Amino acid sequence: MLDYWTSQLLNGLSFGMLLFFLAAGLTLTLGVMRVVNLTHGSFYLLGAYAALEVIGQGSSLLVASLGAAAAMAALGAVVFGLLRLVGGDPLRQTLLTLGLVLIVDDLALARWGGSPMSVPKPSFLSGLVEIGGFAYPSYRLFIIGLGLLLAMTLGLLQRYTIFGAAVRAVADDIEMAGGIGLHAPAIAMTTFVIGAALAGVSGAVGGAVIGVYPGADIQVLLLALIIVIVGGMGSLAGSFVGALSVGVVDTLGRVLLPQMGASFMFLLMLLTLILRPQGLFGRTE
Amino acid sequence: MTRRASTLSGVIVAVAVAVVVPYFSSAYALTIATNVLVSAMFAVSLNLVLGYGGLPSLGHAAFFGTGAYVVALLSQKGAVSFALGISAAVGTTLLLSLVLCRILLRTRGLYFLMATLAVGEIMRNVAESWRSVTNGGDGLYGIKLPGWLADGRNLYWSFLIALIVIVAAVAVLMRSPFGYSLRAVRDNRSRTSVLGVDPLAVEMAAFAFSAAIAGLAGAMFAYAKAFVSPDVFSLGVSTDAVLMVVLGGPATLLGPIAGAVVVQVVRGIGSIYTEHWLTILGILACLVALDPLRYLRRSSHMAKSEETAAGAIGVPLPVSIPLATTAARAPSASRIVVLEARGVCKRFDSLRVLTDISLSIAAGERRGLIGPNGAGKTTLLNILSGIIRPDSGRVHLDARDITTLTPFERARRGIGRTFQIANLFDKNTVRENILVGLLARDGQSLRVARAVDAYDSVQDEVSRLLHEWGLREWQDVPVGLLAYGRRRLVEIVLAVAQRPKVLLLDEPAAGLSGRETKDIIHTVAALDPQLSLLIVEHDMDLVFSVCDSITVIANGRVLSEGTGETVRHDKRVTDAYLGVSL
């Protein structure tokens, strides 16, 4: 019995880690530039499809992930450029990113069709692993490990490097950041591009678990948004805690009350908005 | 032909065309046309909150879908009358919105957008998971229409009538005080609340009405399609509506309809000729967002504003303001305290901004508040007007404790205020700005029945004020284009027209030229002698000529208090300004 709940908890954690990949980039971007970006889910979608292509050519998951990251980084730079052109009006930003999502959806459907696909796992991660007396899929453990690694790397980067300090400075006071010679637009773009790359990697890595299909981009976008609300905009720690919470709540919720479906994490989000609108780690503006 | 006449004739032509469409259409074309009407209704509903209200809702499909499902569910029990179906749909949606908006309207901007998006998805999930009721992803069939509506053409015409009625209702609403208040809240929330209008009440009402219309659109959809599935709640439906509203022109009556026509026609016709009509729609959306034409528009707008500004600066402010009242001011014998602060403290993070501030202002008294920069003067004003709360200490108005009241509640009780940077409804004319203020004062801001033009007594008062303060020739100029001194004047007129008991003036002379400053001094000096004033200022000419008494604040504490002469010769004050001997 304990094994069952432990494995469900691990499921929740591994799902949460994937969500963290998605949400981390989004929350950092939102902290630095308050911009509406509906394309974040599209980076997941295209990252997963790209990984499929690369693995289909015979490469490993590692190469596929790197490829997905690079491709999404490039696409992210393009989207950032377009957002800069559009300017500060949230309605226009919504319209632009919406238009991009429509284009991506249509072209992806044409290229890869409508049936759900999943990214094949590497053979050495396809098996089971013994944990304290029961067997658990090694791929999911891999995801948890990768997630922790990513969280630590990002955390260290943000907290202990000068680049991380510069990002925080731009988020604090963009005008004054320029006033000490920082290139705020470049910093904002780098953050955006990193976010897009991370979403691409989540597609490559998570594509084996969540799968990829038309409509996945919207599903994934919603998940990321919920985590950003729960965790707090602009906070890396917030997105980590938020992602894990949402992952666990969703998985356990589905197990306990399957007819509620995905409503649990939405309820979590509503609860956050009622009790603490700025999120767990967010700033009161 | 005047603009109004040409718009009206355009509308008549459009309606005429719409009416005859069924006679010339194939069944497919009629379906598209009916879809257009349904989408237009939905877009009109969204425009209410998005365009006129400035609330970026990406989850309006929640209401659309609710309306559709109510009709579908009722039909499962057997044929239901059309009227009952529609009423039930609208009623349910209305209830749902009242519940939701309390939560949603606690958020602003980006958060609001994300929250509404999530609400839409929750509904979709509920519809999918609650199989016992909604039949899950398979959807509900069997939505029957009463006999005469089963004919596609009759259905189309009924929808057309409904759309015309709703658009007419929105038109009436937007010309009523409520409509003005809604746009005021969108353009300048803080100013609206300081005028005594509850921004939250306005937004909630707009939201509820919008949801009801969206529910109606959803019901129409269910009847037209005879099939409802959870997709009706999908993000795609919400974003389609956003596309229609922004494409067609937000905050216009006919914009959402134009947008609906374009989007549905592209979809309908595009899908015949190409598989990639979605891409076409997407590119269209991107182009509208990027709006290459705006660069052309901007240069012409800038030329216009400089013109008006250049003209505005050149004309001196008239000194026709009644000066008799200045002489009539006798020192008030009885000291009835009107506004009082006791022991007010405030810190921001680790910085102590105000420490134990106490001050009291009597009826008719004119108090100046001066001090070096960073002393906490604006913070004190913000605490008195309710924009921020003190950490400790109380604020009393007429001996009633108002420390916890919101700005609009204080405005209702008689605290008026101007801001350091003229804070007005820039896109509206001088006349409209004052009108909004007077309607708020009379508690008429939420009225919907009459157009503002019909409020004769208020309109007369506006005209009178404009004349008294020398603003008549500027009454139809958007405030944003006025010279700064004149904007400051409009702000003061707006504040005074509220008939407050106490008027808080935050640096009325800031940003004014020497000449404009002299005029402002005149204006302030000529205000009603029974009106108490608290003036934060740096311009000592103004302070010493207008104020009976002065309070000096330095480093967050009251340093000195007394008449102008007393303060001017107080060594502590001169030290504070010059810096203690180094």
Added chain:
Amino acid sequence: MLQVRNIHTYYDNAHILHGVSFDVPRGSSVAILGRNGVGKTTLARSLVGFTPPARGDVIFNGIRISRRPSREIVRRGLTIVPQGRRIFASLTVEENLRVAARKPTEASPEWTLGRIYELFPRLAERSKQWANTLSGGEQQMLSIGRALMINPLLLILDEPTEGLAPIVVNELVRAIGELRHAGVSLLLLEQRVEIALRLADTAILMTSRGAFTFMGSPRDLPAYDSTVGGSAAERTGSSGNGDAA
């Protein structure tokens, strides 16, 4: 070093600066005095690119910087210690300093972290603390230190002593004096005459909308009664180019 030629700056529609012109020679220290509201901060913001001038020119070190982005202006050596300090709250003291670090553009001794800590020992003590936990005076020191880490040729200080206790003001004046001796050109914007007397070679008296009624040695400042506001000349109504009516 810095030449300001006839700049006009607007804030929204308000015409704040009406044709301001002045010079700051290399190695000198200029103080612009004026009561609040005359436009000192708008002037500072115009020079450093936060609120660019609509018309007119600003030439720094021979290069036209009038409407360039702030980062470019700052990298050329014109830095600002803004009113209200504006230190980065999400960074520690040391991070605030390090994030601004830049190599000196000319052969003059570099402002290193060590040198800043020597100038402001209190910052050294608090180097690992979050910047927003510092007192007002310490934040001001941090703001100055941060601007120095850019190795500026000219430092603009906008009301550096505002809202600070006299003891702290003393310390700051001493530190700014040291900057002078180290060869940094200074443009000081102040309300308090005393500060200008201690720190500036040249004093300029600014009245409404950027009109200058005095330019010369601080010792020769006319009876400047800052409490009442403005000099005797201003009060009798002979203001310069400020009235647009």
